[in-house]
Amino acid sequence: MDAAxxxxxxAAAGHFYGEAPNAFVAEVAPxxxxxxxxxxxxxxxxNAVHLAMLGHRVTALDQSEVGLAKARRLAAARGVEIETVxxxxxxxxxxxxxxxxxxATFAHLxxxxxxxxxxxxxxxxxxxxxxILEAYTPAQLAFGTGGPKLPELLMxxxxxxxxxxxxxxxxxxxxxxxxxxxxxxxxxxxxxxILARRS
Amino acid sequence: MSTGKTDxxxxxxxxxxxxxxxxxxxxxxxxxxxxxVCGKPRTVSEIVTAVGATQANVxxxxxxLAGAGILARQKDGQRVYYGMKDxxxxxxxxxxxKHLAP
Numbered sequence: 001m002d003a004a005x006x007x008x009x010x011a012a013a014g015h016f017y018g019e020a021p022n023a024f025v026a027e028v029a030p031x032x033x034x035x036x037x038x039x040x041x042x043x044x045x046x047n048a049v050h051l052a053m054l055g056h057r058v059t060a061l062d063q064s065e066v067g068l069a070k071a072r073r074l075a076a077a078r079g080v081e082i083e084t085v086x087x088x089x090x091x092x093x094x095x096x097x098x099x100x101x102x103x104a105t106f107a108h109l110x111x112x113x114x115x116x117x118x119x120x121x122x123x124x125x126x127x128x129x130x131x132i133l134e135a136y137t138p139a140q141l142a143f144g145t146g147g148p149k150l151p152e153l154l155m156x157x158x159x160x161x162x163x164x165x166x167x168x169x170x171x172x173x174x175x176x177x178x179x180x181x182x183x184x185x186x187x188x189x190x191x192x193x194i195l196a197r198r199s
Numbered sequence: 200m201s202t203g204k205t206d207x208x209x210x211x212x213x214x215x216x217x218x219x220x221x222x223x224x225x226x227x228x229x230x231x232x233x234x235x236v237c238g239k240p241r242t243v244s245e246i247v248t249a250v251g252a253t254q255a256n257v258x259x260x261x262x263x264l265a266g267a268g269i270l271a272r273q274k275d276g277q278r279v280y281y282g283m284k285d286x287x288x289x290x291x292x293x294x295x296x297k298h299l300a301p
Binding site for chain 2: 024027030170172177178194195
């Protein structure tokens with residue numbers, strides 16, 4: 001989807017995917033070493049704000065300026081600051097060896113772009129830095145509880161192991177779970193979760 | 200205890216992995232879940248009943264334990280079973296408990 005579509009979605013009142021951080025991110029966030037964190041496709045800032053509250057300097061990327069404006073407001077309401085960058089990931093170069101953590105929840109990119117971004121994620125982490133990802137797998141198409149309808153935008157654990165070669169996978173699984181996040185994710189879903197560290 | 204040998208020294212990365220394993224086990228609800236499945240693989244609803252927590256909470260822990268390779272997840276038709284994959288985890292808990300017991 002393009003920036004205009006996301007701007008429309010995020011222009012509505014409330015937070016489309018809620019204000020609470022993604023449950024998997026919240027669970028494994030303590031594994032991020034001290035240092036700066038980059039949140040990809042961060043939307044309205046629910047993960048970025050949570051990570052800023054844990055003491056990280058957080059940069060939130062999204063193609064929707066409307067979403068990021070809400071992210072900054074959510075941060076202000078929680079008494080923290082975050083940096084926001086409105087950009088399409090296709091036009092963005094992840095700074096190399098710069099991040100203690102990189103986070104991507106439900107960032108469903110076209111495969112060629114996803115592979116490039118994941119290569120950049122590996123290079124973007126500091127030694128010891130971790131990548132946290134949760135996304136829908138192709139099995140999600142049968143559930144219809146959120147996520148894109150195009151199978152090529154969904155990813156398997158096998159895809160991720162290949163695309164993120166160079167990282168050590170510490171937690172990695174495909175599973176079905178109830179994903180209840182705002183009105184955007186609303187029920188049993190098929191997801192892949194990973195926590196992976198750069199040596 | 201110490202032999203003074205350095206054969207068993209772990210690298211920084213290995214230490215981080217071991218520390219993560221201990222952090223994953225350092226949560227009473229996760230240990231209850233391990234106890235519930237150590238005899239034989241069980242379904243999520245059986246585990247929920249055994250440990251007395253909400254399904255959402257149990258599912259979250261099961262995902263982490265399976266993702267870290269401590270539990271194995273097996274699908275049998277519509278049912279999903281969780282069983283021990285790394286029995287060392289439970290042995291370790293028993294060992295610690297025995298050591299702490301007066």
